[in-house]
Amino acid sequence: MLRFDDLQLFVRTAETGSLSAAARMLDVSPAVASAALKRLEQQLQVRLLARSTRSLRLTPEGELYLVHARLALQSLEEGRQQLVGSQEGIRGALQLSAPSDFGRNTLLAWLDEFQSEHPQLQLRLLLADRVADLFRDPVDIALRYGAPEDSSLVALPVAQSNRRVLCASPAYLARHGAPQTVDDLTRHNCLLYMLHGRVHDRWRFHDGKREIALSVRGDRICDDADVTRRWAVAGQGVVYKSWLDVADDVCEGRLQVLLPDWSGEPTPLYLVCAHRAQLSKAVHLLREFVQQRCQRLLDAAPWH
Structure with a gap:
């Protein structure tokens, strides 16, 4: 029969990438931790972790079993919580x-x-x-x-x-003016976001009848969406963001919504x-x- 503490040790080892770190988290010795993993592998008759003197990684079987081990531990924890009573x-x-x-x-x-x-x-x-x-x-x-x-x-x-909105700070608009049409964005400094190496420089809008997609350019690109928002608040350019990300900035006057008659992409x-x-x-x-x-x-x- 599988032991709860063996499953717990396996999951913690997989999450930390270290047997010794998992042992410290569960307050057991490295020897006890090693024995627990060996016992679990013997019971399952598979190798869960490939170990060497310097590294530790999940085997394909270990990756597959990790999902089930987590679910089992979570189910046991939920059962314990229910026994405690919902009033708490x-x-x-x-x-x-x-x-x-x-x-x-x-x-x-x-x-x-x-x-x-x-x-x-x-x-x-x-x-x-x-x-x-x-x-x-x-x-x-x-x-x-x-x-x-x-x-x-x-x-x-x-x-x-939720959907995207086009925004800029009052300071930026005072220096460069607000775009009056979607095409005007090609003459503005657009703050761009990058994910997985791809720059999101194709912005789409629609007015209920037609959709416009245009490629924009700017002098700043970042793979952290929060940075593009901070650049916009600092007056560095125009940003195309999720409303949930900039709602407080708009309500507090740090950013202004541009081209409100055009709807941004659903998000x-x-x-x-x-x-x-x-x-x-x-x-x-x-x-x-x-x-x-x-x-x-x-x-x-x-x-x-």
Whole structure:
């Protein structure tokens, strides 16, 4: 029979990439940790980890089994929480991935409020613009713009009516004027975002009847979406951003929406996970919490 502590050690070793680090996290000796992994591999009759004196990595079988091991541990934890009783609220650890700009400038304050309502919940927040691998990375759920291309993932809508808006700071507009047409953007310094080595310099707009797509240029490109927003607030150029990322800047007057008669590209926000078994009470509550706060921002969007 598989042992809970053996599964826990395997998952922690895979997440940290180090047997000794996993042993320290679980407060056991390296010898005990090594014996646990050997015992697990013997019971499964497969090699889960390829180990050498300097490195440790998952085998293909280990990558496959890691998904099931995580789900098993999560299921056991959820069962323990249910036994404790719902009157004590949600508890345990929740690992969440979110885009850098939305995470830092919008979500962070919301999570503080959420944890104050659920003080026994531990959050592990991973902020990055790269798409987290929900099968390999130490992540339970992810907030992502756009529906996932992988149909095997579970995607729940959070802010479906969100879309991109064109913005610039009052200081930039005082120096360069505001574009009066979409074509005027070719004469402005457009602040560009890059993901996976591809620069997103093709901006699309529609007015309800026709769609216009044009290539734009600028003197600044970054692979961190938060940086492009900061450049715009500092008056360095025009930016094309998710409304959820810039709503507070617009409401506080740091940015102004340009060409309001033209709608930007749809940018729906989803909560994504690898399996429906991960949709715990904590996840449902967090989704509802974020959904309500996103709606408040969307109610103030220029297209409403």
